[in-house]
Amino acid sequence: MKNAITPEAAADLIPSGAVVMIGGFMGVGSPHRLIDALVAAGRGELTIIANDTARPGFGIGRLISAGLVSRVIASHIGLNPDTQKGMLSGAIAVELVPQGTLAERIRSAGFGLGGVLTKTGLGTLAADGQRIIEIDGEEWLYAPPLAADFALLHADRADYNGNLTYQLTATNFNPLMAMAAKTVICEPREILPVGAIPPDAVDTPGVLVDHLIRRAA
Amino acid sequence: MIYAEEIIQQRVARELHPGTLVNLGIGLPTGVSRFVSPEWGILFQSENGIVGMGARPPEGMEDEDLADAGGGFVTAVPGSATVDSAFSFGLIRGGHLDATVLGGLEVDEAGRLANWMVPGRMVPGMGGAMDLVTGARRVIVAMQHTAKGRPKIVPVCTLPITSTRRVTMIVTDMAVIEPTDDGLVLRERAPGVSVEAILGATAARLIVPTDIAEMQFLRIAV
Numbered sequence: 001m002k003n004a005i006t007p008e009a010a011a012d013l014i015p016s017g018a019v020v021m022i023g024g025f026m027g028v029g030s031p032h033r034l035i036d037a038l039v040a041a042g043r044g045e046l047t048i049i050a051n052d053t054a055r056p057g058f059g060i061g062r063l064i065s066a067g068l069v070s071r072v073i074a075s076h077i078g079l080n081p082d083t084q085k086g087m088l089s090g091a092i093a094v095e096l097v098p099q100g101t102l103a104e105r106i107r108s109a110g111f112g113l114g115g116v117l118t119k120t121g122l123g124t125l126a127a128d129g130q131r132i133i134e135i136d137g138e139e140w141l142y143a144p145p146l147a148a149d150f151a152l153l154h155a156d157r158a159d160y161n162g163n164l165t166y167q168l169t170a171t172n173f174n175p176l177m178a179m180a181a182k183t184v185i186c187e188p189r190e191i192l193p194v195g196a197i198p199p200d201a202v203d204t205p206g207v208l209v210d211h212l213i214r215r216a217a
Numbered sequence: 218m219i220y221a222e223e224i225i226q227q228r229v230a231r232e233l234h235p236g237t238l239v240n241l242g243i244g245l246p247t248g249v250s251r252f253v254s255p256e257w258g259i260l261f262q263s264e265n266g267i268v269g270m271g272a273r274p275p276e277g278m279e280d281e282d283l284a285d286a287g288g289g290f291v292t293a294v295p296g297s298a299t300v301d302s303a304f305s306f307g308l309i310r311g312g313h314l315d316a317t318v319l320g321g322l323e324v325d326e327a328g329r330l331a332n333w334m335v336p337g338r339m340v341p342g343m344g345g346a347m348d349l350v351t352g353a354r355r356v357i358v359a360m361q362h363t364a365k366g367r368p369k370i371v372p373v374c375t376l377p378i379t380s381t382r383r384v385t386m387i388v389t390d391m392a393v394i395e396p397t398d399d400g401l402v403l404r405e406r407a408p409g410v411s412v413e414a415i416l417g418a419t420a421a422r423l424i425v426p427t428d429i430a431e432m433q434f435l436r437i438a439v
Contacts, residue, residue: 078341100306
């Protein structure tokens, strides 16, 4: 059985300087209450690994707007001018990674693999400083695994064993990140009794989840 | 400008093969779907995890868990599927996507596309664009022929390229151009646009066959 804790108690677990993966795609499928608690706790110097930084004042954009993020690893920051400004001024170190490569880097960390080889990014700026590996005369770009201290996830449903289900496009990076962080904290929409989610319906097994966020009072 | 966009969207729609999986980029390419008949059985993929994306829902009927890659609310057509991000890019990189339609900042004589950054000024990130251009079976660039009067089809891209891969086709408000081993070949001209006008608006060398057909559309501009 997992404890269902408050967003504030979960934010207390995360120190300044932590490397934090956050699920979501433009805020869809992000743990919004947990992000709010992290902003309120004021933990700074965070490294955020996520698909994007949403918009100013929304989702991950709230952490950016609060000045709590010093490093971002993402595929897209175009809809958040604050992140772009931070990147151009040097206040935020931004590493841009092609979206499919980002997904596979996270997946390979979580699945115990040494990274992946991809054609994506070969001959572009995305290959700068990266290793190119030749196999049987063919060139591939090496994408190393990417892990984190914490994964902050959204789910549709959970049970008290931590089994999770996702819905529609709110799935995105959440199941990948559930495998790739030392501590996994999930904010489900609802928490059901153990057994209420049939085995075939479970997307992420509860053994991967350390903490569930309690429903809003 | 609306008219120019519709020319591009209608012409691109003719390139889509019935019964295939297609990814439309955010912006101008998204509008291509307006000219695609449901009878063609085309499924639209959105890289955030939908196979079978539908139109924007009526106001008040949005589902907060169902959005496109720009974060805008969409619907899912009957018979659609949703997948996680690794699977979604497996579809893209693995050759399961018949076509991707993307906007462009520049395309050059080698058929290389630049569409993800303007150094020092605009750094949105590549998102899924590099995977799409690298992995889709066909890459169709849908863009205005010029930007503020400046040609976007250039000898060599001055902006960082999205992929070294040669795109399949360039559709603009003036012309259809096909990158080949010999260079860029002019295939079609938009209604009322002369070959001379196209050459004048193109900085790259264009190969001009003797007969240049006028673009044909399946539907008349709405």
